[in-house]
Amino acid sequence: MCVEIESIAKTRILLVEDSSVEAKTAKHSLERAGYDVEWVKDGKTAIKIAKTKPIDVILLDLVLPDISGREVCRYLRKSRNTNGIPIIMLTVRDKVIDRVAGLAAGADDYLPKPYSDRELNARIYACLRTKELRDGLQEKNKQLAEMFEEAKKLATTDPLTGLFNRRHCEAVIEYEFRRAARYKSPLSCFILDIDHFKTVNDKYGHRAGDTVLVEIAQILKGVIRAVDTVARWGGEEFLLVLPQTGNEGAMVLAQKLLNKVSGHTFSEVPDRRLTVSIGIAGIPSLSIDTGEKLVNAADRAMYKAKRRGRNMAMNVQEGMR
Numbered sequence: 077m078c079v080e081i082e083s084i085a086k087t088r089i090l091l092v093e094d095s096s097v098e099a100k101t102a103k104h105s106l107e108r109a110g111y112d113v114e115w116v117k118d119g120k121t122a123i124k125i126a127k128t129k130p131i132d133v134i135l136l137d138l139v140l141p142d143i144s145g146r147e148v149c150r151y152l153r154k155s156r157n158t159n160g161i162p163i164i165m166l167t168v169r170d171k172v173i174d175r176v177a178g179l180a181a182g183a184d185d186y187l188p189k190p191y192s193d194r195e196l197n198a199r200i201y202a203c204l205r206t207k208e209l210r211d212g213l214q215e216k217n218k219q220l221a222e223m224f225e226e227a228k229k230l231a232t233t234d235p236l237t238g239l240f241n242r243r244h245c246e247a248v249i250e251y252e253f254r255r256a257a258r259y260k261s262p263l264s265c266f267i268l269d270i271d272h273f274k275t276v277n278d279k280y281g282h283r284a285g286d287t288v289l290v291e292i293a294q295i296l297k298g299v300i301r302a303v304d305t306v307a308r309w310g311g312e313e314f315l316l317v318l319p320q321t322g323n324e325g326a327m328v329l330a331q332k333l334l335n336k337v338s339g340h341t342f343s344e345v346p347d348r349r350l351t352v353s354i355g356i357a358g359i360p361s362l363s364i365d366t367g368e369k370l371v372n373a374a375d376r377a378m379y380k381a382k383r384r385g386r387n388m389a390m391n392v393q394e395g396m397r
Contacts (some may be wrong), residue, residue: 078165082338082378086112087110087111087112087132087133087200087204088104088112088113088114088124088129088130088131088132088133088282089111089112089113089114089121089131089132089133089134089135089200090112090116090126090129090131090133090134090135091092091103091106091113091114091115091116091135091137091387092116092117092118092119092122092134092136092140092145092148093115093116093117093135093137093166094117094137094139094140094141095137095275096117098189099115099117100130102135102196102381103115104175105196106196109193109197111200112132114129117140117141117268118140118141118143118146119142119143119144119145119147120142120143122134122136122148123148123152124152126152126158126161127155127157127158129309131158131161131205132162132204132207133161133162133163133164133200133204133207134152134159134161134162134163134164135164135166135196136148136149136163136164136165136183137165137167137227138165138166138167139167140274141173143182145165145167146177146181147181149163149165149181149182149183150181150182152182153181153182153196155383158209160207160210160300161201162184162185162204162206162207163182163183163184163185164183164184164185164186164187164199164203165181165183165185165186166187166188166189166191167186167188167189168188168189172370178182179355184203184206185199185202185356187199196218203362207299211368213304221223225329230252231242231243233245234307234308236286236289236290236308237290237292237293237308238290238293238351239288239293239296239297239307239308239314240306240307240308241307241308241372242307242308242310242315244307245305245307245317246307248305248317249265249278249317249367249368249370249371250367252305252317252319252367253359253366253367253370254367255319256359259357259392260360261319261320262321262322262323262325262358262359262360263317263318263319263320263321263358263359263370264317264318264321264322264323264325264326264356264357264358265315265316265317265318265356265357265358265370265371265373265374266314266315266316266318266326266329266330266333266354266355266356266374267309267313267314267315267354267355267371267374267375267377267378267383268296268313268314268315268316268333268352268353268354268355268378269312269313269314269352269353269354269378270288270289270292270312270350270351270352271350271351271352271353271382271386271387272350272386273285273288273312275313276348276350280344280345283344284345287342287343287344288342288344288345288350289308289312291340291342291343292314292337292352293306293308293314293322295333295336295337295340296314296316296333298336299329299332299336300316300318301318302319303320304316304318305317305318315371315374321328321358323358323391326327326356326358326380326388326391327356327391330354330356330389330391333354333387334351334352334354334387334388334389337350337351337352338350338351338387349388352386352387353378353381353382353387353388353389353390354378354381354388354389354390355373355374355375355376355377355378355380355381355389355390355392356390356392357370357371357373357377357388357391357392358370358391373392374392376392377391377392378390
């Protein structure tokens with residue numbers, strides 16, 4: 077990977093030099109080589125330009141009338157918008173201690189005065205190559221991070237509804253159960269099943285059935301809190317995990333869900349009133365000591381609600397509502 081010759085014309089150089097004579101000479105030489113050069117005389121102006129304009133390389137004099145080149149360098153390296161700009165420090169001070177101090181401040185290179193045009197161009201080329209490689213690496217890292225997030229999303233999300241999938245929710249249940257048990261706080265779990273869903277698929281088709289699942293998912297997401305978790309548990313079943321929610325609060329939410337679903341007009345099934353059955357279980361409970369038992373208890377309660385006539389919520393601890 078290398079810097080193309082035609083890219084020189086697009087390269088913007090910020091020249092920070094308080095000596096008008098030296099600056100004009102350097103600016104003329106750089107512009108003759110094809111660079112776009114902006115010249116400033118002090119550190120504060122240099123910082124402002126670097127923060128507000130697209131700059132590819134900074135040629136920074138060590139001695140400036142307001143603040144030193146090292147201070148300018150340190151500031152630019154701390155700023156998120158400027159910390160990637162290559163900096164070549166220019167100075168008549170050519171002692172090892174001066175070079176070390178300049179590099180320690182964040183400079184990429186150190187060029188003692190007087191310098192030749194050829195050497196300056198070579199240093200600029202080297203900085204541009206390094207910047208290109210660094211930018212390419214950052215872009216690759218960004219792409220890898222995006223791929224990782226996408227893979228993570230695919231691994232934890234139901235592709236149809238956009239809700240969490242069963243595998244992810246099982247981990248959430250165990251985590252929330254252990255936390256609730258540790259802090260002796262209430263935790264409720266819902267199993268929600270769409271009533272007579274098979275007849276929807278048989279009469280209206282599976283595409284209509286999928287749309288119903290998506291719209292049910294939207295209803296669920298619309299009523300839960302940020303701390304709650306909702307997942308597609310399988311088929312036409314959904315699971316809700318509700319931290320800090322006791323029996324009374326669970327029943328209030330369940331009734332709200334029953335009303336929301338039964339009152340909703342489904343886009344692909346506008347002539348049919350759909351309902352759901354909800355099973356509820358919660359802790360603290362003498363008979364429930366694992367997350368798996370919590371889900372199983374909610375599942376049993378849901379089937380009781382089905383047997384009792386559907387479109388209702390059953391709480392294993394309080395009976396039918």
